[in-house]
Each structure stands twice: as C-alpha cells, then as structure tokens.
Amino acid sequence: MLKIRDLCVQFETRNGRVDAVRGISLDLARGETLGIVGESGSGKSVTAFSMLRILDEGGEIASGSLTYGGIDLAQADDAAMNDIRGREISMIFQNPRAALNPIRKIGHQIEDVLRQHAQATAQDARDKAIAALEEVEIKDAAARYHAYPFELSGGMCQRVVIALALACHPQLLIADEPTTGLDVTTQKTVMDLIQALARSRKMGVILITHDLGLAGSYCDQLVVMKDGEIVEKGKPDALARTATHGYTKRLLAATPHKGKKLHELVFDGTAHPILAQGDVLLSVQDVTKTYAGKSGPVHALRGISFDLHKGGCLGLVGESGSGKSTVSSIIARLQDASTGEVKYAGSSLFDVPAAKFAKDPRRSKIQMVFQDASDSLNPRHNAAQCIEEPLRHLGGLGRRGRQDRVNEIAGLVGLPTSLLSRLPHQLSGGQKARVGIARALAVEPELLILDEPTAALDVSIQAIVLNLLADLRRRLNLTYLFVSHDLAVVQMLCDNVVVMRTGQIEEVGPTTDVLASPHSVYTQQLLDAMPTPMS
C-alpha cells in the first residue's frame, strides 16, 4: 500500500543544510502495523511528516519517492494532498491536548473534519460525530459531545484525537508517540484501542515511538532508526533474538520489563548492591490537602502516611491525579498541607510555613529533581549557573569555591565541563537531566525527591540516568523518594513502594512483595500494564 524508496529529507538551518533522513526505504501492506523505533533526533517523526508533506519550515524532500496507492506523495500538488490528508492518511499527534482546539467542543471538532471531507452534511454531522466518539469507546458519547478538551483527562483527549483521525475512514494511520505522557494503564487501553480499530477496519498503522517494548507488543514489523538511517528491520520476536546492530541491542537492553535488574539496562553495568537502611528519616503522618474548587472542596490528599528510612529508596507510584506530585511538593516544602504532620529526622517540617522555608537551615537537606528537565531549567541561565544557583544561597561558599563545587558535581553526574557554558536549549534531554540532578546535589542534600526524573527521556537515556541515580545513592549515602507512574522503573530502583490512587494509599510494602502478591486490584492493573520481555 505504501512504498518509500530512498527518501532523503533536508533542513535548511542557521548552520547550513542538515540531513534529517538519509535514504530510507519502507514498505507497508494493507492492515499491517509497522513500528518505527528510535530516539529523539533519529528522524522518525520527520519520515512521518514527509508522508503527509507537513514538514516544518526549511524542510524539504530532497530525493526519493513516497508512493501511496499509485500516487507519488513527493510530487502531488497541494489540492491533491489536502484530499489525501485526513481521508486517506491520517495522523495522531504526541500531545493530545495540543492537538485539540481548546475553545471548541470536541463534538464540533469532529464535525469540522467530517464536513471538510464531505463525509457528512449539516443534518447528520452530529449523529456521525457521536458515532465516531462511541467507536473510540468514550462512555456517554452524546453528553461528551459538548465537552471541551480541558474537561477531559489525557487519555480521553487522546481517544478524541483518534476519533478525529479516524472519522473519515482513512486507510493509513500514522501514530506519532501516541501514548507518551500518558499513564501506563491508560497507555495500554489506548494502544489496545488503536490495535482493535486497525484490525476491524483493515487499516495500515505506522507507530512511531522511542519505546521498543511498546512497539514490540503491538507491531507486525519493526524498523529501528538512528541518525536518519534504518539500522535494522524485521519482525519483533526475530529482531529480539537476532539483533546484530549495536544500537538495536542497546535499545533492547534499555527497555525495562518485569524482573529486569537495573544494571541489565546498560551493557557494562555492574550489579548495584542492596544497601542497608538506617533509622526513620522522613515520617509522613496523616497528611491531607484540600483545595477550594468551584464546585466545593477538592480533596487532593485524604490522609497519607508512610515512613522513609535513612539510606532507603521509596517508590511513590500512581497515575496522574493520584496526588503523588502533591505529596512530593509538600515534603519538598513548596506548598503547605491542610492537616497532618511531616517529621524530618524527628523534628516537624511544618513548624516553618512553605513560604518561609527558603531561609530554613533544613532547606539544603531536602532537594528535588523535577519531571521535565527542559521546563525546570531557567532558559536564560547556562548549565553552570543553574547548578550554582542553590550554592549561592545555601552553600556559604565564595565565588571560587562555588566554581570548584560546580565542576566537581558536574564530574560526579558525568557532565563534561565543556557543556557547562551552554544554555538549556543547546543541551540534549539526557544532558538536561544531568544538570537537574547536579543542581539538586550541589548543596549535599540528605533526602532527594525524584519527581519522574526520566519520564521525558528516551529509554536508552533513561537506562543511563537510572543507573547514575543508583550509583549516586550508594556513593553519597542519599535517601530517595522516587515518584513515578511506571512500576517497571520503580521495581528496579526502589526497596519499598507506596501505591497511591485518588489521594489515598492503596498499598504499601517492600517492592518484591508487592510485585509478587499485590493486595489491591489497582496494583494488579499496574502490574498487568507492565511490558513483558520481547522474546
């Protein structure tokens, strides 16, 4: 159905022409699901964009052919392309919230697409839009028709985006990282939905992802891309057994799954020893948090209690909205709790209100690594300034001493000194994550709160960062509170785990026990959503 031959895509940039895609060839048969796997910058999204000819400014198809059902997409005129987009080839984007118009009802947005391609008239558009919503398993579709995107959860928004993409019955669906940013449980339901719809409609699907585990479970064919070239292709199970290219092997190793050990994620990893734990360092006692909402109070936390021992690593697991980020920001003293008590090394943290905590001597003891490394670095400060910032206020060092400390800590997290003068946007995702970790470690904290530090990273980078974290914990005798939605990651790093849902604790216990015999239904669901090893 789709045939790509020697596709080359170039971008015109400030530093001359850049080859984003260098001569790739692909075939996709009707009803087949093809996975394109690679890390960011490998050219996988550019390949997809060139199929729909929606490349960013400065990008052009330099050579090669893209044939879809006898039409050469590289040569087709704009009118023909408008006809093909949406009706023949459709696309699901990475961030569902950004892909939906925030001020239009979702039902109207689906109607727009239907009427654009003359699939519906003013009379039956509404019914067809509701039918489209029902098809993506949105409950109570007639009522949801009137919902705005902000009223829906991330998973629901992605369903609406899928409904939009499929409204005109396309023959080929391109899904660009459709589940990145969604919880693992939602990820599973969304992928199951795409698979079921593709089967029932005999639709071709191109799944673009950095997650080899995800692609392996849902694709018939896999293509591994690196630096704009295809390094390996084949069926998932065959690829897992007979991967020859070093990059594919590294990706396979870096993909977490149940039972995998942390050091197995990287090639030359050595097993991390099990560390002894000391006394209780942090004791969270019956913490609640209530916000005043428009329709009555919103209970973000309904009585959370757990202990964290010195030198230990506690995993705080839950989906978005479970309150896990609220707990971590209360412990980090970025906000106050409504009631309850948090004791740090025996003394109450709530003695000092959050707004005044910046001047508290315990400020340097509790530090945090944020979820999105790009968002958490000031775009106007270079890497060295970012790392130095806590030292200015909490370190008590002179200018010379601060610089030495920045260099020392950069070495500790494996950040080359030459990168220290770069601004955040000039760094890669992994490098930004290292800057974030270095900043948190600069003032020698005892407790480090890690709020999904690897959620925005490619699996191969995630593997390296997780091993770095385990290594630092041992060398610096740190205590970790690791917040994540991904049980597969938590099981490798944490000794104990707390499972949270809707502001309450579902389950607490040693990681191995919880994984082996979960007590709550929700934990079981999380376990089911964990990828199984590709064989």
Place this chain on the structure above:
Amino acid sequence: MSTAAPQSFVSHVSYVLRQNPVTMIAFAMLGALIICAVFGPSLVPYDPLASSDQILQPPNASHWFGTDHLGRDVFSRVIVATRLDMVISIGAVALSFVAGSILGCIAGYWGGWFDSIISRGLDMIMAFPLFVLAMGIVAALGNTVENVIYATAVINTPFYARVVRAEVNIRRDAGFVQAAKLAGNSDLRVVALHIFPNALPPMMVQVSLNMGWAVLNAAGLSFIGLGVRPPTPEWGIMVAEGANYIISGEWWLAVFPGLWLMLAVFTFNLLGDGLRDMVDPRQRR
C-alpha cells in the same frame, strides 16, 4: 544580560543584524538619530534660534529645508530638536517600563487581591482616551517638559504592566521557578531574577512600538500648545507653526519636521523584532 560568555552575546547580536537587513537599517537609522541628539547643536550650519532677514525661503543650497517666518533655518531646527524629542520619549518609555514591570510582576506573581486592584486600576487608565488623559495631566501639573514625560509615562504604563503580568503569570508554576525556590531564593528574588528576565523578549517589542508612540505623543502635545513652548525647536511645534503657512504655499515649514518625526517613529517600530531576537537566548545556537 548576565551571560557568562560575552563574546557569544556580541556574535549573536551581529548574527541577528546580518540575518535581517531591515533590523540592520533600523539600527543604522537609530545610530543616526542618536548622533543628531548628542552632537546636534554642533553639527548644524545655523543657530536654530537666530532669526535673519531671509524669511520664508524655499529649500535651496544654503538652507536645505528652507527658512521660516522669522528667517530661522528649518534644517538646523529639525536636527537640534532631535535631542529634546528623544529625551522625552526615552524618559517616558523608561519610566513606564520600570513602573509597568513592577506592577505587572506583583499582579502576575502574587495574584489575588493585588492582581484585582492593579488590573482594575490599569483598566481605568486605559478606559480614558489616552491623549486626552495626557492633556489633562499636563494641564493639571503645569506646562513643562518634565510633566510631558510623566504624562506620557502614565498613559503607557498599562501596556507594559499587562505584558509583564501575562508573562509572569504563565511562568509562576514553571519547573525552573520551583527549582529556584528549592535553591533558597525568596519570592522577591524568584520574581526579579528568575521570572522577569524571561519576559524581556516580548517587552522589547513593546518598548520599540512605545517609543514611536511616545515621540508622536510628545509632538502631539506640543502641537496643541502644551509642553514645549516656542521658540524651543521641537518637531510638534514646528509642524503646528508650519501648518498656518501651508495654504499660502510655504509647504516646507510643516513637511520637513513631519518627515523627520515619521522617520523617527518608523525607526523605533522597525527595531522591535531585532531587539527581541537579541535578548532571547533561545535564538542563540
């Protein structure tokens, strides 16, 4: 800019200038205006205030822009007036930039009551026809150059405050702000050193547009007889005085100061994009 590598900032500025010829032209014109403002009185061929017997001469080789009804050289007056008009506009823009930034930061960061009071106060200023408000302020405070500056600053402040408020508000809960708090920064330092600098790129566009408005506003006030008084050379007064002679055919009296005024406004408006690109670190590679 407190970047650790000054060379990279200089090279970035030269890159922005090379990349965009319009910005290059705008900065060249700004340079010419600044030279006129600083050295104006010593550059011009005649004393701008000295009258002579050569009255109402059309443009010629010795009087490029002609002479006025008192025999004063229009070219000399136009060039000398640059300093006064630039002082008024830059002074007014600087004042409103500072006041607007402070108000906008308070409203955007602390929100709540502060936000309501400041925002409604600014709305009140914007609800007036701005030129009439400026007239009223100058008339009430007294007819001096300083009061023209204050009046222009007051009517421009809401525009800055709104831009800053919006920019600060969207970054209030950003990760790097929380990180700055964890680093032991007080709220005041977080706003001033971490959030506000990120509002500079859109502010630069606002500054350049506002400079144009401020020049026009100052000229407008003197046109109707407020602010600067004759015989001081100023573009607005010169256009006002020249307007009386247009009917009798002496067009050069109003046209040349008007042209200069237009060029100044044009220059400031063109500066905007270039200034923004210069202070935006993301434009650097």
